[in-house]
Amino acid sequence: MNADELLARWTAPAKRRVITDSLSLALPLVLAPAAIGWRLSGILVAVMIVVIGAAIALLFARHRAQRYDQRWLVRALDASRADMEDSADLLFADPAKLGPLEQLQQARLADRIDRDSPQSLRPDWSRRATFILWIAALLVIGLVIFWPRPGHGPPTLAPSTEALPATPGIPRLVAQNLRIIPPAYTGLPPRDSASLDTRAPVGSRIEWTLRFDPQATVPAIQPVGSAPITLRRDSANWVASRSLDASFLYRVDPASGRGPTPPLHRIDAVADSPPQLRALSPAASLTMVTQGQRSWSPVFAATDDYGVAATARLRVTLAIGEGENVTFSEREIAISGSGPARDRRFSPRLDFGALGFGAGGDMVVQLIVRDTRQPAAQEVRGPSLILRWPSPKQPESGGLQGMVNTTLPAYFRSQRQIIIDAETLIKQKRRLAPDRYLARSASIGGDQQILRGRYSQFLGGEEEGAPEPPTKDSEQHSDDDGHDHGGAPRQSAPGFGAPEDVLAEFGHPHDDSPASSLDPETRAILKQAVDEMWQSELQLKQGHPDLALPFAYRALRFIKEVQQATRIFLSRVGPELPPIDASRRMTGKREGLASRVLAVAPVEGRDGPAAAAWRALGEGPGAIREPIALDSLDRWARDQAAHLPDPLALSGAIDAVRRDPACVACRAKLRALLWTAMARPPAHLARRRPADAGGARYLGAIGGGTP
Template identity: 75%
Template sequence: MEWTLRFDPQASAPRLLMLAGQPLALRRDGDNWIASRVADAAFLYRVDPAEGRGPIPPLHRVDAVADTPPQVKALTGGLILVTPGQRNWSPAFAATDDYGVAANARLRVTLAIGEGENVSFSEREIPVTGSGSNGGWARDRRFAPRLDFSTFGFAAGGDMVVQLIVRDNRTPGPQEVRGPSLILRWPSPKQPESSGLTGMVNTTLPAYFRSQRQIIIDIEKLLKDKRGLPAERALARSASIGGDQQILRGRYSQFLGGENEGAPELPTADGEAHSDGDGHDHPPATTPNIFGEKEDVLAEFGHPHDESPASSLDPETRAILKQAVDEMWQSERELMTGHPDAALPYAYKALRFIKEVQQATRIFLSRVGPELPPIDASRRMTGKREGLASRQLEITPVERQDGPAAVAWRALGTGPDGVTGPVNLVPLDGWVRANATRLPDALALNGAIDAMRQQPGCASCRAKLRALLWTAMERPAGQIRRRRPADAAGTRYLDAIGGAP
């Protein structure tokens, strides 16, 4: 800030007196007197031509508003795809600031070229210039640089990420901010290497959304719509639900170590072992082990399912889960063969076993009540009160932080504590300095205190200071209101029961 003052008649050694601060000397430049300082906070000052010269000049107030950092906004979408034939890109940004955005900014460009694990990154910054009115002090600027793909080496299968870095006109030490990032993506022209991957994804995806209850709902819906569907359509829907049942069965089989992936053992004679020469194909009885193969070592000396989640299940829960998986297999078989009506009972049984497993894995804790001290039966019905103390809590008064302000407020009033003469404002001055951060307007209080010191008998000054103190003091805490007195009907009721209002 800079002041340029002129006095009539001419002053000899004028000063700027800062309230609660060091005075600021003025230097003469012809008929003018000049002073300057950095306004880093709000302050009060007065112009003093010379000591003892006329009445005391009034106070002037300067409010310092903190400089806010610039705001950057992207004018285009966050993710943009390259169009066929495109060879350049112009990302657009808008920057605003309360005291002006610098015309020169920087654009950070990050390139990610490649796919999979073969991705290379490069980063560089280029200077950009924005457009705006009012020259270098424009509060709104627009930045839209043109980026040529050949200059940056941008090609198909890569991403270009840009971010604008702007500054304001603050001196010294301009504030710098980074705007949002914009992404330009150039899709790769390569097609999926194998169509089998898509089929696998489509088959595995329902495992994240299907449950046994959902499978039952799908079966019941299929049975309801089966009459109006062609036979091929009904079979396809049944097989699709069977695929979901297969995926869910595999998920629950993981808790059994994967041992139940195949069909369950039949409890009838159909499950008897076969022998050579019975007309069936059988694998060789033994296969030679290859030394050093981890699969052969594990099969010969260990169990491949010891590290599975099944190791944390107790035998009873494991048996119930095995029954659920068996019922799922039966449901899956009927669904794959196009018999959803026969699969529905097995699906319900599997759901019931799953609920039993969920209940079995829960832990129930007994409710713990308060630990009361034991009752001394020897003192009961005796009337002895030795050692008993009152349980009534003492009321602790709230310590308020505005003691000097309250004392000054009462002294400036007309009540019993009012002071007609000069009031001691030293404690109040210290209280204002100590609580300046929480007061609504500390400068106004300082100005009112200074006016009281200069004119102790000013009635309007006293009223102004008292009003400011009332708004600055802490609000009293809420208190319990007394019960309202009884009305006529209540009084008659209390008299009837022998009570008193």
Template identity: 75%
Template sequence: MTGLLAHWIAPARRRALADTLAMAMPLLIAGGVVGWRGGGPVIALLIVAIGSAMAILIARRRAARFDRAWLVRSLDNSRPELEDSSALLFAEDAPLAPLQALQHTRIAARIDQGAPDDLRPGWSRRTLLAVSIMAATLIIAALLCPRPGEGPPMLAPAQEGLPARPGIPRLVAQNLRIIPPSYTGLSVRDSASLDARAPRGARLEWTLRFDPQPSNAVLAMLAGQPLSLRRDGETWIASRTLDASFLYRVDPATARGPTPPLHRIDAIADAPPQVKALSPTASLSMVTAGQRSWTPVFAATDDYGVAATARLRVTLAIGEGENVTFSEREIALTGSGPARDRRFAPRLDFSSFGFVAGGDMVVQLIVRDNRSPTPQEVRGPSMILRWPSTKEPESGGMEGMVNTTLPAYFRSQRQIIIDAEALIKQKRGMALDRYVTRSASIGGDQQILRGRYSQFLGGEEEGEPALPTADGHQEGDGHDHGGPPKQPSTGFGAPEDVLGDFGHPHDDSPASSLDPETRAILKQAVDEMWQSERELKQGRPDLALPFAYKALRFIKEVQQATRIFLSRVGPELPPIDATRRMTGKREGLASRTLALAPVEGRDGPAAAAWRALGEGPDAIRGPIALDALEDWTRTNAGRLPDALALLGAIDSVRSDPACMACRARLRAQLWTAMERPLARPARRRPADAGGARYLGAIGGTP
């Protein structure tokens, strides 16, 4: 297309595009309003998007009609001075004949006497007016018509299935409106059935119609106070907030007619959000060569939506032993993706956090859902990034091994100081009894730590004795065991002291592996710990801090002064009595038979009712006492698979004891509700012929 041709047809094409979009705009607005009123904002956006795409496609096709042929026709019809030769002005690159070239030169000067805008088509005013009127009508009708869940509900025929009796009111029409909480994003809906499932916290509104009109009508709850119905013209209305699942029946005749059937409303609890680490997949990762940042990726999902913002807790541990320093900070994150499945991918720069070699970076994502007014907060899994230290491990040719158990203990005194200082800062905003309790708790940690250090001074750790382990030693083997080993205490340093918990030192010193000078320093540290413990347990952490700091200073001196050296020794197993071998003597052997204690079941009323409803000797053909079973059901509702179904089955049997289908349904519900019997111990396989001969030879029972 030449430049002259594009210049002359461009105004016409722009007018065609504008005219088409102007006619489509009222229809798009009307479609959006109708979709919003009928299905919500998502449907409205979908209608507008599809309509806009169709309008643009139609506009492009209308504009494409204004091409070279249209321009030649329009110029020849409107410009007589061009002498019906305007086609020569827009001819292709093919050479012109001499006569055509002469005519082209004559009319080329005349083309500029007009403007391209003179050829533009006019606006479609009548069509635009008609479309605007139609769109306005649709908009007004959509605004006046109630949305689903708004205005008076449409009543559906009742489904009670009760026969009509003269003078007895019965339910003839019904509607249940469910208004979910706003944070769920769910729309209001009307249910033609009186059984429903709805989010917990939803508003339930019943609209019922009876024939004939009752004097009083209620919603009789199977457990709880009845809900009164209020008359509004020809209908009866009631409402309540759904806080728990319940069973009810519509009773317009106040127990004068047949018993109406039960209806069930299930409350769907808002599940807490779920946080999952997408990258890296392992909880512990190592820094690679040249790595300067870390980008962990988390996925947060929720049934009704996760908040757009979350918090990332970043904890840094830099150093080793008592030189470890901890720092913690939280940064705000903004997620991406839909509300029900958001992604959080923070980029953590090592230099901005001060993360260096020899440290650990621990991150944990904290998210909230959109529940109102109390959102649920969930902490995701902790992801650890470790940067190994560049320090080379020590090596030596000593015959033996260096026990690193003692330095592992030197990591808790600093934490006790940190906890005490934090407690002092929180004193003003904390109740006195809670302050004293927290201080005593820290004092308990100090006591545990003091007891563990005392083991290296030949003292005993506090606690109950534990069973000895198979470490290859026994009484009289020539070692000083210092009494039976003690039960390890929980608290600071508990996982590290394997040697102290399950064995004993084998050093040249009978009581400890420490030299006398280091032993004296450690003794001073233990004394200071005792002073700190005393003040902490009396609720005075401010007075305990000086002693705690002194204990920490002495511990650091011990850490820098020595290590424990253990000689490499093998296990010494107890001697075997060779005189008993191959003799079959069983004197002194205790019986290995374990007594089986009977298990007390918790299904007494349920089991009794199940037998009574069956065909066995305990079966009862008449009415069954169901009060104990109903109490048992309410007491154990938390562990039953479907407590409401069981209560409904009990009510059916109580209402009609002769109903065999009701009795069978209740018995089936009881079978699923009772605990499964425990597996019986397998009987020992009897001895074969060879085994029997061997047992007879050694004097045993074949």
């Protein structure tokens, strides 16, 4: 057996003992904090504490085991075994480096080493420390498990806050507790309230625990405007419970109407708000596909007061095609969110190839989420985001208003055809006769003239003539000298630009017409394009297509700028009134005429009972000192509860006036609440102020009287 095998054999039992002992010491130190975390924050926190604690315990045990190495084994053998003769280090020495006597001693020790087992060198257990730690951990775990939680077990009653005077023989409330158990979907724990006024989510269970002195016989909880809630006896206390469906006012009546009137308490039902959805990325509702983009990942944020469902639906609508050949498809994709339940993020990855999305199409996405409300979850649809893949055939434009003339892009493409024809003619020059070459060049020049005339329509026809030269030329020209004199453009040859003739045939040629308009910047660029067309036309008709190409290219560049900048907008058509019958004018005939005066219908106000009660509660001569008929006002308050700022406060004020009609403070409070509850009256014409002394003299002067 070599030295390494000997070392591993004799240190292994000690290392195993140390690791086991370390884990037994660390386990109670992990379980106790995990139990506390579970009690305070739930099972997830407890699992995290166990995982982190186990990792720390393993590192601690490994660190302790590393101390049991060769040096420890040599010291342990020399200290515990006399037959090693304080020479245990020779067992792990290299024989080649030892002398004859040392080799002889090494052989003797090797024969003696097996007289005992390696288990004899194991360290003892940490029994005392382990026992103390486990006892402490069990005590902590027991306290965590059996310690009463808020909302569980018998409640602790608080002294009553009603402060009613004691009347002999009549019970009064002396101790109270209100327990609120929210619905499970909210994730809120039950809680106890020392006050009888509270706010709780809709669907919560409200439990009252009350104590009276002297002991009551038939106490009850009296909600305002509804049936009483019966209390049942539980030892020395009285208990009752109710599901919270809506806000209500109530009072605790311990003596069935005997004794002083108890004060009102209110419980407000907090409705579960629907989830809130917003788009984080992209920020704009319309986005264009970028070069090389193959997928899209919009990001949505969904928030809720209690929690958003972990999964949502993404509605994807595709519009593929152009013009009348547009096909629509719609599908819904289930996606999962990330983050906490109250603030989730949804970021789906939409692959263009898998969805069939391509150039010339639009992709519209809309996220649909639900909250965790039970039994019926609330569903909300988020904003729609549009991803547009522009078609390579037709540029896109944004901010369009009115109708767009769809024949305009065809005009813009005709200039490129003229350039192509001119370049083809230049390549064929050697194979054509001079007269044939000149005729074809002039024909292309005629096409350029036609196109120039059509673009001039957008400038009001003002560019039909050639640009004026810097100086006047006295040279005389004739109609057949081959030059353009700025006359009316001749009609196009059959078949040329057939799709473009729509605007030339039916459009109005003047810019001041309501048919079309261009913004000043686009108009200036189009004017430069027309000027370059004229120069190109001039060179083509003279038989120089090579000299015309630079002008034609510049005209094309200006046209493309106009194309990318805007389109032609057609103004909206206004209403067409029927023609006036002139034959009936000045005749006095009134047959068939009807009055144009519209009947004025009275406005039905919804504040009738409230307005009457407000006037009656005033201090003026219309005030009523007797008990006011509050039944109609109470019904009005219940019917208009959705429109009132605080319906419970108004109901409480009505109840106070009903119980004590002579209470001045109660009447003033009710009158103030009615003023805020009534609809604001519409604005009326202000009455003209009476004239002062100077105004009276002026009015007298212009009226012909004496000032």
